[in-house]
Amino acid sequence: MSTGRALITGGAGFIGSHTAVELLRAGYEVRALDSLTPPVHVGDGTWPDWLSEDVERVVGDVRNRDDWAKALRGIDVVIHLAAYQDLLPNFSRFFHVNSVGTALLYELIVAEKLPVRKVVVASTQFVYGEGRYRCPKDGEVFPDGREPQRLSKGLWEPVCPKCGGSIKPLPLLETHANPKNQYSIAKYSQELMAIALGHNYGIPSTALRYSIVQGPYQSFRNAYSGVLRIFTLQMMNGQQPSVFEDGQQLRDYVNVGDAARANRLVLESDEANYQVFNVGGGRGYTVVEIAAIVAEALGVNIEPNVSGEYRVGDTRHSVSDITKLRRLGWQPTRTPRDSVRDYIEWIRRQKLEKDYAAEALAKLREMGALRKAG
Numbered sequence: 001m002s003t004g005r006a007l008i009t010g011g012a013g014f015i016g017s018h019t020a021v022e023l024l025r026a027g028y029e030v031r032a033l034d035s036l037t038p039p040v041h042v043g044d045g046t047w048p049d050w051l052s053e054d055v056e057r058v059v060g061d062v063r064n065r066d067d068w069a070k071a072l073r074g075i076d077v078v079i080h081l082a083a084y085q086d087l088l089p090n091f092s093r094f095f096h097v098n099s100v101g102t103a104l105l106y107e108l109i110v111a112e113k114l115p116v117r118k119v120v121v122a123s124t125q126f127v128y129g130e131g132r133y134r135c136p137k138d139g140e141v142f143p144d145g146r147e148p149q150r151l152s153k154g155l156w157e158p159v160c161p162k163c164g165g166s167i168k169p170l171p172l173l174e175t176h177a178n179p180k181n182q183y184s185i186a187k188y189s190q191e192l193m194a195i196a197l198g199h200n201y202g203i204p205s206t207a208l209r210y211s212i213v214q215g216p217y218q219s220f221r222n223a224y225s226g227v228l229r230i231f232t233l234q235m236m237n238g239q240q241p242s243v244f245e246d247g248q249q250l251r252d253y254v255n256v257g258d259a260a261r262a263n264r265l266v267l268e269s270d271e272a273n274y275q276v277f278n279v280g281g282g283r284g285y286t287v288v289e290i291a292a293i294v295a296e297a298l299g300v301n302i303e304p305n306v307s308g309e310y311r312v313g314d315t316r317h318s319v320s321d322i323t324k325l326r327r328l329g330w331q332p333t334r335t336p337r338d339s340v341r342d343y344i345e346w347i348r349r350q351k352l353e354k355d356y357a358a359e360a361l362a363k364l365r366e367m368g369a370l371r372k373a374g
């Protein structure tokens, strides 16, 4: 049975390789387009050995029109995951890969009248910026980030933009966006293109705002990938996990298998056309809680190093509301404990050439992206 021919861009990546399995199981023929470039990949042009052999492979770059044309030949549906994700100040690259890459996809479908019947575009929870809070005096408010002067004094919580009083975080709703860095602005542009250009040219499209995705195959070479990788690598080396701020930041985490199911669900749902959905874990965990889950899964007793360092431009609390996607019949089935266990089992089998965690932190400090309060 074939449900169609699917192209997954970034198909050699973390979410891409799990999505490939999800689509193959459902009967799709799957093609992956990937540039296989560092730091996510080794850089020798080899595909990761965990990518299913049943996936047809095209090496190419989403910034290149001819590569898109080759990859889109005979394709019915597209899951567009390829992206540049980092914290580096090479601003234009975020827009070349993420924004221009997505514009090229739509340009080609229109210009060549390609019979693509659905596009799913990967966005991110980062597009919310500091997000939604409740002030006891002013009700629902959207603080515009946190003041550098407050952060440098270790005052971590954002304050009410109207009265300056204390506020409590609320779940993030798809109706809002306030992207604040090169990555999230570029990602938001992908969403806007998917919905507006898709609508204008009759190309059914959906954008998904993933929360932090966890599970095996997440590149340990990429300085960008988050706490699970850093905490695991540090504790595997007997080091204390580096917890930023006071460790009480709330985040939500979604298992990569659940994210892959969300990709297929919206791919196949007409109700999802021209819509944006959060894909999250459904509840918040503090960073200190995640450090404890990783320590437990590794079987070590190492207290976190809560150093008072903070990442410039980071949000304090980010927990997505997943009601909208639940209404389509999706819900998270796996917890961070499950994801952490599977990730650790996988990473223990990998050949780690160096101390990637120390390298990532040193790079952030050198760039001025990681600073110390006090």
Ligand SMILES: NC(=O)c1ccc[n+]([C@@H]2O[C@H](COP(=O)([O-])OP(=O)(O)OC[C@H]3O[C@@H](n4cnc5c(N)ncnc54)[C@H](O)[C@@H]3O)[C@@H](O)[C@H]2O)c1
Residues within 6 Å of the ligand: 009, 010, 011, 012, 013, 014, 015, 016, 033, 034, 035, 036, 037, 040, 041, 060, 061, 062, 063, 080, 081, 082, 083, 084, 085, 097, 122, 123, 124, 125, 187, 209, 210, 211, 212, 213, 214, 218, 219
């Ligand atoms: N992992 C998360 O927690 C998370 C959270 C929110 C959003 N996202 C989004 O989900 C998508 C997939 O993320 P991931 O975690 O699987 O990342 P990943 O880095 O593991 O995979 C991305 C893949 O895209 C490829 N790629 C990068 N630049 C390319 C280019 N110019 N041309 C072709 N291929 C290119 C990479 O080689 C890589 O294999 C991205 O769009 C990302 O922005 C991920």
